Amino acid sequence: MSSLFEQRLMQARACRMCEAHLPLGPRPVLQMAPAARIMIIGQAPGLRVHETGIPWNDPSGDTLRHWLQLSKEQFYNPELLAIMPMGFCYPGRGKSGDLPPRPECAPAWHEPLLEVLPNIELTLLIGQYAQRRYLGRQYKTLTETVRHWREFSPTCLPLPHPSPRNRYWLAKNPWFEQEELPILRQRVHQVLAGSSFKP
Template identity: 75%
Template sequence: MQTLLAEIRACRLCEAHLPLGPRPVVQLGTGARILIIGQAPGTKVHQTGIPWNDPSGDTLRRWLQVSREQFYDPEQIAIMPMGFCYPGRGKSGDLPPRPECAPAWHKRILAALPNVQLTLFIGLYAQRYYLGKRYSTLTENVRHWQEFAPERLPLPHPSPRNRHWLTKNPWFEQEELPVLRARVHEVLKS
């Protein structure tokens, strides 16, 4: 795992397209039982090199009901975004994850994570890549979470910008979050 991590951190595959330069942000441990596949780091995560080290991460940890210590223990939770580096800013927020990362790294990372029992797909990019295009929107993917459970769960992005989505879709907090929390605690105890 250390060799793989060193190779990832040295990656310069899409350097020419990164406004802040490359700084791959992942968290991996061979003992991890939960895998989080998100989109790409934002500027704060790029600056610190710590995944989900921002308000979105605070919300995600609250959703999972895990402490920062649990969340940042790579032997419990692995974190592998679709794009490992900050992709830059677009008109309405951050740009999509760079398309080079997932094909270049994900298979190797997944092979190095033999103990994963639960994978969380956060955002439409991760859901389309791993769950296919069965449903055309994030809302439809998340609404049909039972079809993917208990090993895989699609989630909306926990960004503060998604407050409108959460208000419009109260079933997420009422129906999926309790199941998500129970599954997270079950897997972490195993």
């Protein structure tokens, strides 16, 4: 690992910028290495992820790994996948689920970390917060953004959140599993096949 990469990753993991707003205190959860080929940008850690310090270590992660057709060993290999949410720390609970990611986090950390990840070939944008920040073209709803996934492929793919709460969305939008998922899986494995760290 380069010293600049190590320095920036250590700084991000030690960040306490939002401490006053975090009910359980800061615990940045992210995974990366300079060799990573795929970047996953989601929302923010949930309670279970906060407690374990392991990204996507919950039912949403199980669904995401199923979507990608990756084992836990592959998914948690930082030489293959980088994971950097919009908010690095658990934001707390709201009236209908977790609160949104803290707005300070992505502007402070994303660009400095992306600068030291030179091998990213595919970015998966999970949920409206990541899509709003990283997609040049905006649609009114997450459904419309994900429906237009072809416009952003092959370097970027917008996805719905794999939360169990989204079962209704998946049932209402069968085109996602029929049309986008096969291309997502093909693209993920195509990118990882080019890695020196074989999945």
